[in-house]
Amino acid sequence: MTATVESQAKPTRSLVPARMDRLPWTKFHWLVVVGLGVSWILDGLEIQLVSLVSPILQKPETLGLSSGQAGFLGSGYLIGEVVGALFFGRLTDKLGRKKLFIVTLAIYLLGSGLGGFAWDYWSLLFCRFIAGLGIGGEYTAINSAIDELIPSHYRGRIDIAVNGTYWGGAAIGSAIGLWLFNSDNVSANWSWRLCFFIGPILGLIIIFLRRTIPESPRWMMTHGHAQEAERIVDEIEERVRHEGVELKPVDDSKALEVTETPHLGIVELTRIFFGQYPKRSIYGFTMMVTQAFLYNAIFFSYALVLSHFYGVSDGNLPYYFFPFAIGNLLGPLLLGPLFDTIGRRKMILSTYGLSAILLMISAIMFNNGALTATTQTIFWCVIFFFASAGASSAYLTVSEIFPLELRGQAISYFFALSQGAGGVVAPWLFGHLIGGANNKHPHTGPLTIGYFIGAGIMLIGGLVAWFIGVNSERQSLEDIANPLSVVKRPEGGISGAASEAVAS
Template sequence: MSPTSAKPKEHRSLVPARMDRLPWSRFHWMIVVGLGFSWILDGLEVQIVAANGYAQTLGMDAAQVGLAGTFYLLGQVFGALFFGRLADRLGRKNLFLISLGVYLLGSAIAGLSFAPWFFYLWRFVAGAGIGGEYAAINSAIDEIIPAKYRGRVDIAINGTYWGGAALGAVASSVFLNTDLFAQDVGWRLSFFIGPVLGLALIYLRRHIPESPRWQMTHGREQEAERGVDDIEERIRAEGKQIPDVDESKAITVREIGRVPFLTIAKVLFREYPRRTFVGVTMMVTQSFLYNAIFFTYALVLENFYDTPPATASQYFIAFAVGNLTGALVLGRLFDTWGRRRMLFGTYVLAGLILLVSAFLFREGVLDATTHTIFWCASFFFASAGASAAYLTVSEIFPLELRSQVISYVFSIGQLVGAAAPALYGALIGDGTDRDPLFWGYVLGSCVMIAGGVICGIFGVSAAGRSLEDVTSPLSLVQEAEEGVTPDDAEPGSSRRSD
């Protein structure tokens, strides 16, 4: 299924088999830190902006502060779509260096803002950089990390968003303290935290190789082999033993160029409609729930429990820690218990716990502390499930489309989820009537439970399997003609479509 009419050259490759057999090493830790830190930066950014220390300096009212978040979101969507396609065409490394640079520029210049329009512009730019990171980096991580560890690593990295959010809450409490910094200075300094951290990442990323899997399918087979050779040398230098490669796992691929949009549409809607349905469902459901709770938790605490704004931020730190803990603790189970079971369990449990809290909230049984505990318990599971959404979308589509499909599904989820804060803000009102928000919580619970059921029925069994076994590349020669593994089959079976 080549997107070009000319006869492309073909070659036999053991790159996927060689990458997946590697033991865990310092090289893989470099990948985790160098590429995974992006989510910490995103969480940091969102929380610093949410603290709105800039509002008084720039003369912005509540609506304008909310608009700043909208511009950041739109920037993420644009960045994901734009950089995602380039990452599939030009390579992962080129784009994860460019996208980080765009983020650093946008965030730093936003800290120099003198008017709302200027702030919106550079928040959009910063969001574009982060959106590009989501597409290019998830692809690179899953293509480099061995299959045995892919699930837990991807989920843990995506979950570190909440570590960044907690860091942002702490940083805001320091930089927005007028006893330490002038009101017009502190918020500006806080916007430089991310760029300062990012500068160190640029240096580290320069030493991260291009994805050998991407090179393998783009006519750079010699570079791919040399890249794997170098990785193996690094690991042997640590004194680790590398198992012999199984020659029977070699695959034949043909060079592939730009993939037309018509081919992408056929892959998504004709060959893998079930997988497309699962990917979109996961992104939409987790985005809706997270945006609904994350952006309105302070309003709930303040309007229903008379919690002072300063104290509300302390509750948020506990909420962020609960999310981070869930991703770190449960991630390993996605590799041992399997994707379907864990996706079903995390989504459904998160929804059920939220549903219980909804009834207790309506009866007035909860206070600020106990309500936050329920949120922490629900999102302990939801965090792992939400992080697994990016893992799932990255695994279940062909390598040549990986970044693009992530960007498409991510954008759909972000745009749908963007409606949640406005909806739940209206349901909260002035805090005198609990019924509207109760039904909002019921809706959020049902959305998550439905997402879990869909994942349990239509999800793909990908734990411990090579990416090429889960989904054959478009450039695969023999297997592409015979067929690929269906969604519910074991490794070794073959069929082209869902």
């Protein structure tokens, strides 16, 4: 059985996927990376700035929020991300990638920018929710578009590197915060407002660049716009030839016969995910949940660990964050190419497994009192050098292993599930494990157990990838999973539900 959907519509023969995948790396692909990849930078910037501004918002001269209200601003943003991913994920599969990556960026600009004009807690919370809606929608539209526009030989490293730039945004946010939230430079009542304008300023520059990025020809091919898809590929190829690159003809045997994508309701989607692709659904869910648990556990508790167990002052916490962020950024950039050469399953097992083993070693040393704030941070840097590459590959995984028509929704569903199952539970759990720790009589036992739980969960993720993962490196998206609209396809590849057994 395959994922092919029968249709009465007259099929169209298309070489669009094969033509896109045979392209070399060109200026056009840099345009795609820069124009679309900025979304993760904006997300990292947003979360880091808001985490730094929370104490300022509790001051009487600003909004005078309680600790609970200040903390829930982050939750409001996260809830917005989940809702935005679910809502816009369906729309990006229905209406197209380009329409949505323009609309979602505009929503983010509006929500974040208006946050600078908030007059009380509820108005700011609403603005944070709107900003989260936009970024959540960005995840689905951006990852879908990047995977469909980037040639198969480069897809893994580019997707992983782009997802890893979140930490570049976080580092930028921390650097800005050191200056912006210094009362000697800017008054408290102005600093928190100005921080909400930084992301939109960057976004306004990018939104004009995005207008020059075309719609995904792959999406158009399966949604009744085959001629327009061919025209877009013609234009891309012409750009490439102007750069002095000679393109060889694509063999007609690589053509797909497709018909227009049928409308799919929730019941049909559930049947496809868990009926035709049960192993892939378990695989994608496991990748997303395990990385979300580890990241949220450490990221939301690292400041508490440094202050409670090592006596680091609040003012010095950003200096420990910088190397942590850099380690997270370098992992995807340096290890990403190996996901295309060594392969997905081997690299996921390696990155998840190494981060788990290193976390266990650091937990033992932490419990024995053998670490300082500096050595603890060094351990985190090395752990997340590997974990960051693995976490970024989780987004790549759920984007490439399902049919084209479900790509946006697959990203949104597994993102929402991961945030609910791992993203919410982990900070709560680790906050309770840190609990009554203090500088004079720190009790490391409970948190050590938490670190072992996080390591075990990551190890499970790596093993699941090894045993039921998909060898999708350097494979055309259409070879990894048949589009639902395919009527006839070339022989070969690892398409359809039959590829559930491809892990060996």
